[in-house]
Amino acid sequence: MSRKTRVLVVDDEKLSFRLLEQIFAKEDWESFWAATGSSGIEMAKLLEPDIILLDLVLPDKNGFEVCAALKENELTKDIPVIFVTSRNDREAIVKAFEEGAVDFVTKPFFLEEIWVRVKTQLKLKQYADELKEKNEQLSLLAEKLQILSLTDELMLIGNRRAFEMEIERVHNQAVRLHQPYCLLIADIDFFKKFNDYFGHQAGDRVLRTLGEIFKNSVRSYDFVARYGGEEIVVILPQTDCPDGMRIAQRIQEEIAKKNIVHPANPPHNRLTVSIGISCFQPDNPDFSYYEIIRKADQALYLAKNAGRNSIRVFREE
DSSP: OOOOOEEEEEOSOHHHHHHHHHHHHTTTOEEEEESSHHHHHHHHHHHOOSEEEEOSOOSSSOHHHHHHHHHHSTTTTTSOEEEEESOOOHHHHHHHHHTTOSEEEESSOOHHHHHHHHHHHHHHHHHHHHHHHHHHHHHHHHHHHHHHHTBOTTTOSBOHHHHHHHHHHHHHHHHHHTOOEEEEEEEETTHHHHHHHHOHHHHHHHHHHHHHHHHHHSOTTOEEEEOSSSEEEEEEETOOHHHHHHHHHHHHHHHHHHOOBOTTSTTTTBOOEEEEEEEEOTTOTTOOHHHHHHHHHHHHHHHHHTTSSOEEEOOOO
């Protein structure tokens, strides 16, 4: 059940509040009164009213100061403020709108006029709130779509597009900060034969399992993506070759623990991966990230030719 509409009247004249309270009661609205600017600010924070009627002349501070304070506070900055005051000079009117007021009414006023002006501002506030909510929903949807566009839907890791964006970012950062990083390219050994033997549904389940293994085997700031059909890439920022080798070995060990049967992968007869590693050295920053990818791919080729279930690091000849 939604709450009643709340109106806060900040005015040192209680008679003005009583008159307004009567007309708002006909709409079943709740009216609250503050006799000073300071108490008005505190009540606005506490009550979060739907609208505030603010006098310009108050015992402790003027209405401009109160309005400015309300607009500077996160809890109250979006509450519409209508000035209700005996001043009607141009300077006061301009100043009121400059401080963030949405309307300006001079005393003495007609109650019906106040009622219409308040209802109009409440309706505008409702439209603004609805628009803000829809914009937030659209923003969340856009964020989700962005994530989906960069995610491999089967393995639930990054896709090739995400990898290309991340390798460029990590490479540029490594060059700028003079830091090393490693790139791993892993290939599932004889995966086509696995699919031929067990079927593609079993192959899909294996890919999903491998996605989890790779994610759980690396650090929170590392990046895992599906590079191709059965190729998985891992970017290891701020990592030298020995540490890159240790992470690659950990990945192989975690896969071995699963003991996934693969009869077409002798002599292991279980699922294995071959991994190629290339390392960016900050003392040789002339290499592009394309070169790092090429070197990791060459190292993978050597790992596969070494009997598979192997790890090879690219070495300059």
